[in-house]
Amino acid sequence: MPDHKAPSVNALGGSLAPCSNAPMTGFFRNGCCDTGPGDTGSHTVCAVMTAEFLAYSKYVGNDLSTPRPEFGFPGLRPGDRWCLCAGRFLQAHDEGCAPRVDLTATHQAALEIVPLDVLRLYALA
Numbered sequence: 001m002p003d004h005k006a007p008s009v010n011a012l013g014g015s016l017a018p019c020s021n022a023p024m025t026g027f028f029r030n031g032c033c034d035t036g037p038g039d040t041g042s043h044t045v046c047a048v049m050t051a052e053f054l055a056y057s058k059y060v061g062n063d064l065s066t067p068r069p070e071f072g073f074p075g076l077r078p079g080d081r082w083c084l085c086a087g088r089f090l091q092a093h094d095e096g097c098a099p100r101v102d103l104t105a106t107h108q109a110a111l112e113i114v115p116l117d118v119l120r121l122y123a124l125a
Helices: 051-059 086-095 108-112 116-121
Strands: 043-048 081-085
Touching (some): 043 086, 086 108
């Protein structure tokens, strides 16, 4: 049975904008940071990858930069947009290496883990 999505509302209270179709991202692989009951990692923060964050993520055990063709995953590069787990984003913030975020493409469910004022520190202009 497919997971049902939570309402697609962004962190600012508006309609959730797409995060990325190239590479295809999102828990549902629909290009948006939608979430639902099966998304235990809360893949809700639309982040713009940086070399620093990618190195940090690999260091803490989540290698996002190495391609995994068997999973259809091209590997991420600086500048790619990706629906990041809210907890990982907060951890990166605490460690001083959080990436930028697109608040219009970040799901409101991220606010259950990351305060809006923290997200705003990394918001794209």
